[in-house]
Amino acid sequence: MMMTADGHHLPGILRLNPGIRHRIYLDVGLGQTPCHEWTYPEVYELGGPLISDVVEPRTEHEPGPAAFHGLLLSCRTIYLEASALLYSENWFIIRYQPLRTLSSLRALSPHALASLTNLKIVLNQSSCHAPKPVEWGLGACCGRVWVSDSEQCKSNEAGPKLFHDCFPNGAYGHDASLVGSSPLTEEVLAEWQTTASYLSPHIIPGKLELSLVCDVRHGEVEIGRRVLDGLHMLPRLKDCHIRLCETRDTQLQHITQGAVSRARGIISSEPPTSPGSPEPSNPHSLLHLPPEVRLRILEYTDLVTPSKEVMWHRNVPGSGYYADRAPCYDADRPGFCLPECGGACQFSQCWQTPWPQPSIGCFCRSVHSAFSSRCNCWAPPTPLFLVCRTVYTEAELVFYSQNRFIVVDSPSRHPWERWAPGDYPFESFAATQFLRHVIPQHCLGYLRFLELTFSQFTYPARPRDEHPALRYWDETVEWLKDKLNLPVLTLRLIVVGNRDPDRGPRSTYEMTREQGKEVLATYNRILRPLQLLGTAPGGGLAAFYAVLPWPLKWSRWARVTAGEERLSEWLDSKDEEIKRRAEKFVLGDRYESVSLSAVEPEMSVWSWGQLSY
Known part of the structure; x- marks a missing residue:
């Protein structure tokens, strides 16, 4: 038996060479888990409420720490080797709630902290942040829905309001957002500062990827700054992901992005130049480039969405702008990109990762006040409009001329949702409000494609004669005709309706021919003023297209009249006839x-019926 210099016998495992010992550590689950030709890191929870060991396994079907806990306690040499593998190959999460402490993180030895490569700290979460890490690649937050208060929508400072929780009765128990002058806020910040101070001397610069979740209330910028102060204690991080508020807030977003850039060493951590100090001259400034070059550069920013489509809905918080995405991730094959998405998946749902890799969770800047190098998702490019007057003017030109604009007039932001029975519920159409x-009035001439999309009108749910929205619509088109650049503008009018005759609104099944004519009259009433644009002197619209479903296509009368054998063909011909008449009426x-000279553009991305970015 091998002996040491002082005569003591070495444990059997230490008589093996380091390579064989490493294989043993892998076999007991200290390293990443093999899966076919891939490997993936395990995700362990530090100090959970029901955990007796130091860490909790990511899945209850694996032995987890029970398989190697004794190995870590055997001797110093084995501990150093095994813990270095455990903490460098796997991911670790610690949550301040419900124990209201981060002491389990501070209990890790300096050697373990020096080995850490991926750590998530959840100080406060007003929505569940990646609540189920066991699901490979699926790291979305829980399904809470926010809307703007209708009375505050006129104000740019209107904050979003919670419409519903991920569970109707709030049973999950989300944390309250941190606010100033709150004992809970002070407790959380003190615990975070203490923990950051402990981590700082032991973390190796450029090695740790840190995720930090601390939801403060919308507008609480000072509290956000105090949260980010903890990062200043840490050495340079390999990567950093921060969520500072569950909803989007321009100021919180700005300080979050700056904090991530400083934590990664991308920009200096030195304090910014005082307002009275002269700015250093930069001969390579964007403004020194020719205007045509600047415009080309701006076309590669978020001013142009991945699908080159921008949607607008009056009930979307903030600017009202958002973007839809084509289907990409298949539920049966998570992580694989489908051909139909056209590569746009890289600009949406950044929290998803290819199977079998786990997700860090959602740090999406289009949804939260957050910033992450993983997020390339499209968000309204507000910062580009705030640089200077020159960039502001050029950004407007690129934004409104390079995207197709879809104005959605529906109960929610999804055009497929149907109107409730009754008169049209608003004083004006969404198109009137948008235009x-x-x-901006001076940007109307930049538009190249405008689509007006209405949720389905039925006999019980439609604007009645002389509705204010119809009168305002007449006035709006009259006002528009001299402000749009008609010879280069393509206009499309859509009323949504399911192509399947078996999937119409329930109220349409018993619709009579007379009631169908009333719906057609609604179509005609919306179309009537558009004739001013299609036949304007000196050249009207470049093109006009209509998608208007025949109101009786889902009715029992249509089935009886056409018969089942020729129903589909007959209904298609009815839709085509309405389309032709509408387009001929507008274009004259x-x-x-x-x-004959134009090919109708493909239907917009929303027609896939998918969720938004």
């Missing part, structure tokens, strides 16, 4: 020449 009060004598 007169949202888009130009209909034939326009329809």
